[in-house]
Amino acid sequence: MIEIIEKANKEALEIIQSGQPTLVGLGLAKEVIPGMEEDLFLHAGPPITWEKMSGPLRGGVMAGLMYEGLASSPEEAAEYAASGKLRFDPCHHHDAVGPMAGIVTPRMPVWIIENTAYGNKAYCTLNEGLGKVLRMGAYGPEVIKHLQWMETVLYPVLKETIEIHGPIDLKTMIAQAVQMGDEVHNRNKAATSLFIREIAPSILKTSFSNEEKIAVLEFLHSNDHTFLNLSMPAAKATLEPVGKVKHSTIVYTMARNGTEFGIRVAALGERWFTAPAEIIDGLYFPGFSMEDANPDVGDSCITETLGIGGFSMATAPAIVQFVGGTPKDAVRYTTSMYEITTEESRAYKLPPMNFRGSPTGIDIRKVIETQVLPIINTGIAHKEAGVGQVGAGIVRPPMACFEQALEAYVNLLEDEGLLEE
Amino acid sequence: MSIKDLFGQDLEVINLGLKSFHSDLKTQGVKSVHVNWKPKAGGKKNMLNLLSKINKVKKL
Structure with a gap:
C-alpha cells in the first residue's frame, strides 16, 4: 500500500536529485528560446501587464526597447510599451529565467543549459555586472551601450569558447562552489572563479583578437555575478520536469515580478498562485532606505526553490555583510529550511552543516503546517524606473501563495475522487 | 512533587509560547x-x- 502523495513526491525528489544541468552553448533569444517572437519581451515572475508593472520592470522594458532600436528615448519607449504593439510573457512560460526585472528581448544572447538526465533545456541572459544595469530597471545610454558590447563582443567570444571547450557540468561546479563559501544566489565569487578557470584556455583558443579576448576575460573577472546567470538556469532546468509529476505537493517555481510573488506546484501544473510581493528587510546603499525600495522582484529565487541560495546560506557566512544579519543567522536560516523540505541534496553538501545536503524539495503541506516560509536572499531595486540597485537583503514569500495552493490541491484530490468520505 | 517543593528549588524552565515569558525569566x-x-x-x-x-487521501 503506497500513499499517492508520498509516491508522487518521491518521484519529484528523484527528478531533482538526478538532474544534470549542463552548459551546452549560447544563442540569441529569438533563435533558441521556444515561442520567442519579434514582438515579445519576457519578464520575471508571474504574468503581468504594462499597467501593473512596477518601476524596475518598466525601466527594464524601456531599456529593452531602446536596445532593440524600437524607441530612441525613454519617453518614446514608455509610449511604445503602453501602445499594445509589444506583448509580455513570463520567462518561466518559455523555459527561461531572468534575474531582477528579468527582461529578455529577441536580440539578447542567452546561455543554453540542458538537463541531460531528462533532455529539457533552460535559458538565461548573460549577467550585465553591477551598477547601472537593465535588470535593476536602469535605462541610460551607458546601459544600452553595455548591452550592445555584450551582443557584439562578449557573446560571440563566449559562444565560440563553449564550442571549443564542449559541455560544462554545472552541477559539479555548483557542488564545488557551495563548499567554497558561495550559495550561488547572491554570492557567486567562487563559482565565477571556477567558471573562468575552466573556460580561460578555450577563450584563448578562439579566433578573436587579443583585445577582444582580454576585454571578455576582464569583464568576467570584474563581475562576481557572472555565475548567477548560470546557477539560475541550472536550477530551472533541474526543476522543470517536476512540474509534470501528478499529485506531488512539491514547489517547482517561485518567482516575483516586482508587484506579485508567484509559486507553482507540481500537481497543479502551470497554474500560478500569487499575492502582493513583500518589501525587503536588508542593507541599503548609502543615501537609500526602505522608502526607496521596490517590492521583491526577479526569477532568481529559482535557486532557493532548488535548495541553494538562501536555503544554503549557512555555507556562505560572508554573504551576511551584503544582505544583513550574522553568520549565526545564516546557519539558523538553513536549519529552519529542513522543516519545510523533503530530502537533503545528494550533490550540494554544506560544510558548516556537517556536510548535510542542502534542504531540497519544498512541500506546501509542510509550509502550512509549520508556518515556516522559504527564506530568500535578494538584491533590492529602486521603486522608480531608471535608478537601479539600492541594496540587498532577506525576504520571504507571502503565506497566501501557499494557502491558495493547498486549497487548490485539496480541490484537485476531491475532483479526482481521491479522498476517503 | 508538590508545587511548593518545585518553587523551593532552582528552576530550569522550558518555555513554549510567548517568548516574553522566557525573556523575563532570563532577566x-x-x-x-525557549x-x-x-x-x-x-x-x-x-x-x-x-x-x-489531505490525510484522508486514498491508498493505491
Whole structure:
C-alpha cells in the first residue's frame, strides 16, 4: 500500500536529485528560446501587464526597447510599451529565467543549459555586472551601450569558447562552489572563479583578437555575478520536469515580478498562485532606505526553490555583510529550511552543516503546517524606473501563495475522487 | 512533587509560547530555554481543515 502523495513526491525528489544541468552553448533569444517572437519581451515572475508593472520592470522594458532600436528615448519607449504593439510573457512560460526585472528581448544572447538526465533545456541572459544595469530597471545610454558590447563582443567570444571547450557540468561546479563559501544566489565569487578557470584556455583558443579576448576575460573577472546567470538556469532546468509529476505537493517555481510573488506546484501544473510581493528587510546603499525600495522582484529565487541560495546560506557566512544579519543567522536560516523540505541534496553538501545536503524539495503541506516560509536572499531595486540597485537583503514569500495552493490541491484530490468520505 | 517543593528549588524552565515569558525569566537570572513552537498551521481553522482532508487521501 503506497500513499499517492508520498509516491508522487518521491518521484519529484528523484527528478531533482538526478538532474544534470549542463552548459551546452549560447544563442540569441529569438533563435533558441521556444515561442520567442519579434514582438515579445519576457519578464520575471508571474504574468503581468504594462499597467501593473512596477518601476524596475518598466525601466527594464524601456531599456529593452531602446536596445532593440524600437524607441530612441525613454519617453518614446514608455509610449511604445503602453501602445499594445509589444506583448509580455513570463520567462518561466518559455523555459527561461531572468534575474531582477528579468527582461529578455529577441536580440539578447542567452546561455543554453540542458538537463541531460531528462533532455529539457533552460535559458538565461548573460549577467550585465553591477551598477547601472537593465535588470535593476536602469535605462541610460551607458546601459544600452553595455548591452550592445555584450551582443557584439562578449557573446560571440563566449559562444565560440563553449564550442571549443564542449559541455560544462554545472552541477559539479555548483557542488564545488557551495563548499567554497558561495550559495550561488547572491554570492557567486567562487563559482565565477571556477567558471573562468575552466573556460580561460578555450577563450584563448578562439579566433578573436587579443583585445577582444582580454576585454571578455576582464569583464568576467570584474563581475562576481557572472555565475548567477548560470546557477539560475541550472536550477530551472533541474526543476522543470517536476512540474509534470501528478499529485506531488512539491514547489517547482517561485518567482516575483516586482508587484506579485508567484509559486507553482507540481500537481497543479502551470497554474500560478500569487499575492502582493513583500518589501525587503536588508542593507541599503548609502543615501537609500526602505522608502526607496521596490517590492521583491526577479526569477532568481529559482535557486532557493532548488535548495541553494538562501536555503544554503549557512555555507556562505560572508554573504551576511551584503544582505544583513550574522553568520549565526545564516546557519539558523538553513536549519529552519529542513522543516519545510523533503530530502537533503545528494550533490550540494554544506560544510558548516556537517556536510548535510542542502534542504531540497519544498512541500506546501509542510509550509502550512509549520508556518515556516522559504527564506530568500535578494538584491533590492529602486521603486522608480531608471535608478537601479539600492541594496540587498532577506525576504520571504507571502503565506497566501501557499494557502491558495493547498486549497487548490485539496480541490484537485476531491475532483479526482481521491479522498476517503 | 508538590508545587511548593518545585518553587523551593532552582528552576530550569522550558518555555513554549510567548517568548516574553522566557525573556523575563532570563532577566531574573533563571535558566530558561525557549522552544520555537507554533500551533499547527498557526491555528488557522480553514488550513487545519484542508490538512486533515489531505490525510484522508486514498491508498493505491
